[in-house]
Amino acid sequence: MAGLHKSEFENPVINWVDSRLPIFTMLQKEYGVFPTPRNFNYFWNFGALAMINLVIMIATGIFLAMNYTAHKDMAFDSVERIMRDVNWGWLLRYVHANGASMFFIVVYIHMFRGLYYGSYKTPRELLWILGVIIMLLMMATAFMGYVLPWGQMSYWGATVITNLFSAFPLVGEHIVTWLWGGFSVDNPTLNRFFSLHYLLPFVLVGVVFLHIAALHITGSNNPLGIDVKGPQDTLPFHPYYTIKDSVGICVYFIVFALFVFFAPNYLGHADNYIPANPLVTPAHIVPEWYFLPFYAILRSVPDKLGGVLLMFASIGVLALLPWLDTSPVRSARFRPVYRILIIVLVVTCVVLGVCGGKPAEGIWVVLSRIATAYYFLHFLVILPVLGKFERTLPLPESISRAVLPTGGGPLPGGAAAKPMEKA
Amino acid sequence: MADSAAAPQAAPHAGGAEVTKRDFLKLVTAAGAAVGVGAIVWPLVDSMNPSADVLALSSTTVDLAPVTAGQAITVMWRGKPVFVRHRTPEEIAKAKVDDKGRLPDPALDAARVKPGKEQWLIVVGICTHLGCVPLGNRSTEVRGEYGGWFCPCHGSHYDTSGRIRQGPAPANLAVPPYAFEGDTKIKIG
Ligand code: HEM
Ligand code: FES
Numbered sequence: 001m002a003g004l005h006k007s008e009f010e011n012p013v014i015n016w017v018d019s020r021l022p023i024f025t026m027l028q029k030e031y032g033v034f035p036t037p038r039n040f041n042y043f044w045n046f047g048a049l050a051m052i053n054l055v056i057m058i059a060t061g062i063f064l065a066m067n068y069t070a071h072k073d074m075a076f077d078s079v080e081r082i083m084r085d086v087n088w089g090w091l092l093r094y095v096h097a098n099g100a101s102m103f104f105i106v107v108y109i110h111m112f113r114g115l116y117y118g119s120y121k122t123p124r125e126l127l128w129i130l131g132v133i134i135m136l137l138m139m140a141t142a143f144m145g146y147v148l149p150w151g152q153m154s155y156w157g158a159t160v161i162t163n164l165f166s167a168f169p170l171v172g173e174h175i176v177t178w179l180w181g182g183f184s185v186d187n188p189t190l191n192r193f194f195s196l197h198y199l200l201p202f203v204l205v206g207v208v209f210l211h212i213a214a215l216h217i218t219g220s221n222n223p224l225g226i227d228v229k230g231p232q233d234t235l236p237f238h239p240y241y242t243i244k245d246s247v248g249i250c251v252y253f254i255v256f257a258l259f260v261f262f263a264p265n266y267l268g269h270a271d272n273y274i275p276a277n278p279l280v281t282p283a284h285i286v287p288e289w290y291f292l293p294f295y296a297i298l299r300s301v302p303d304k305l306g307g308v309l310l311m312f313a314s315i316g317v318l319a320l321l322p323w324l325d326t327s328p329v330r331s332a333r334f335r336p337v338y339r340i341l342i343i344v345l346v347v348t349c350v351v352l353g354v355c356g357g358k359p360a361e362g363i364w365v366v367l368s369r370i371a372t373a374y375y376f377l378h379f380l381v382i383l384p385v386l387g388k389f390e391r392t393l394p395l396p397e398s399i400s401r402a403v404l405p406t407g408g409g410p411l412p413g414g415a416a417a418k419p420m421e422k423a
Numbered sequence: 424m425a426d427s428a429a430a431p432q433a434a435p436h437a438g439g440a441e442v443t444k445r446d447f448l449k450l451v452t453a454a455g456a457a458v459g460v461g462a463i464v465w466p467l468v469d470s471m472n473p474s475a476d477v478l479a480l481s482s483t484t485v486d487l488a489p490v491t492a493g494q495a496i497t498v499m500w501r502g503k504p505v506f507v508r509h510r511t512p513e514e515i516a517k518a519k520v521d522d523k524g525r526l527p528d529p530a531l532d533a534a535r536v537k538p539g540k541e542q543w544l545i546v547v548g549i550c551t552h553l554g555c556v557p558l559g560n561r562s563t564e565v566r567g568e569y570g571g572w573f574c575p576c577h578g579s580h581y582d583t584s585g586r587i588r589q590g591p592a593p594a595n596l597a598v599p600p601y602a603f604e605g606d607t608k609i610k611i612g
Pocket of ligand 1: 054057058059060061062063064065068079093096097100103138141142143145146147148149197198201202204268
């Protein structure tokens with residue numbers, strides 16, 4: 001049978017397909033027997049949750065789009081019609097709107113996991129950078145989605161954010177006119193945002209695929225941050241982690257349902273139920289909660305271009321993290337100083353988030369300046385220096401030695417002779 | 424192709440790289456492809472710029488007669504609010520004094536109005552920071568420290584000539600192109 005893949009599947013239909021297109025073999029290899037560190041904690045659920053969330057967004061989005069009208073005179077009313085008249089329209093919209101918030105909650109926790117356990121360090125640098133790209137795409141998608149209902153916050157959020165680009169010298173004004181397709185946020189802007197809001201999630205699917213492909217080359221990191229030394233350190237993905245992920249998925253759906261059914265507008269802004277009015281700016285323009293820390297960084301700088309650059313830099317610095325953190329030890333469990341500093345960084349981000357939601361005056365300006373300075377200090381100064389001076393704790397010999405009561409039996413030769421293995 | 428390039432001198436990166444005819448052909452092909460891609464991409468990119476119908480809507484006529492001294496109105500031009508303010512003599516005098524004040528974006532008041540029509544200040548009502556509509560067109564609204572307009576979004580203060588005085592905005596409120604068509608009528612755009 002020259003030219004056919006040798007399939008191991010017994011079912012004749014699956015075997016027939018698999019011999020010609022080995023997708024079943026691939027699934028079995030990547031999600032069935034895939035060797036996965038045996039010591040995952042629940043932080044390792046969030047990648048799977050993010051994938052499910054993306055699927056939910058695409059599914060609800062496609063059905064919303066069947067009833068949505070991307071025209072400045074009709075968009076607001078079409079969303080109200082979805083809410084009142086379309087069968088289950090309220091559910092579709094509330095799942096989609098709260099799904100965006102859930103998506104950011106999940107992805108921010110997923111990123112914290114990476115920061116805490118050093119998952120960005122070699123050999124997973126590219127995997128991490130793909131993650132940063134995913135975050136940027138998500139932000140663009142969510143921003144454009146929020147414009148679609150064409151309420152006051154949609155309109156003024158779009159105005160403020162697109163105007164960020166006018167900060168660039170010489171070309172700035174042209175870029176903004178080009179983004180708008182006119183001289184203000186208007187119907188052409190709404191149309192193109194709808195087009196891109198439909199497109200970008202599918203680009204996300206592509207980048208997520210690359211993210212997973214890269215993950216399956218390096219294998220997963222784990223809470224100890226040490227490399228897998230052999231089969232005694234791993235478990236097959238199925239059934240062990242399919243089950244563990246299912247537990248997380250149940251909890252995730254409970255939280256999601258609490259928002260959708262009991263507080264569907266809690267994370268939104270009442271002003272967005274007022275139709276867009278280009279002549280009146282709401283007294284407080286506040287972006288969605290997931291953008292607040294970045295908004296605070298933007299406003300902390302008294303110079304327009306400076307604020308815009310610093311805001312983009314706050315994300316850019318994440319992409320450079322694999323090279324900024326000079327410590328060879330991955331997991332914060334073995335880094336007594338880093339372990340505290342990472343919590344300080346989380347507090348800094350929360351402070352920035354709170355400041356971003358307050359009017360830019362008085363104490364809030366001072367606080368957001370301090371927090372912004374510390375954010376950059378952490379990445380650009382503390383991490384490079386800390387790696388050189390921190391006294392890390394001794395690393396366990398292997399995952400199985402550390403987590404199994406029996407110590408997981410003898411190690412294959414060589415590995416056991418490296419008690420202070422540096423990642 | 425790999426076989427035919429296997430001649431000894433065809434290892435371009437091994438030290439004394441000789442320029443071969445093949446290198447030249449590759450370069451010309453790549454350049455041709457780049458021009459082709461550019462020619463295809465440009466129409467796509469430019470299609471996002473303002474279209475002819477959007478550009479065509481770009482002038483507005485305003486009757487000034489009903490606007491008394493101290494009052495201001497807002498008119499739409501190219502989808503943006505334009506402030507038309509009938510300044511009082513005190514406001515004009517203040518703007519003139521402020522010519523010598525601290526101005527982040529220096530401009531004389533005289534250069535921002537039409538000669539002999541100093542009472543009419545016409546500016547685009549869009550904050551030059553991030554595009555909010557500043558308050559102050561109605562006399563009941565806050566007008567900021569300098570008596571002109573105040574932008575609530577991030578706290579920019581404009582004076583009675585629409586010049587930025589304080590806050591994050593980098594530039595004065597823009598003066599749109601306009602001309603008087605008679606004593607009490609202007610055409611913006
Ligand atoms: C990465 C995935 C996505 C994210 C983060 C996202 C985010 C958002 C957000 C925040 C809104 C505003 C919700 C509101 O306040 O009403 C929205 C609206 C909308 N989205 Fe998405 N979206 C995603 C995928 C999609 C997809 C794949 C479609 C398919 C066409 C879609 C179609 C729509 C439509 C039609 C609206 C307007 C109706 C409404 O406002 O509820 N979205 N999206
Ligand atoms: S938009 Fe006016 S101060 Fe920022």
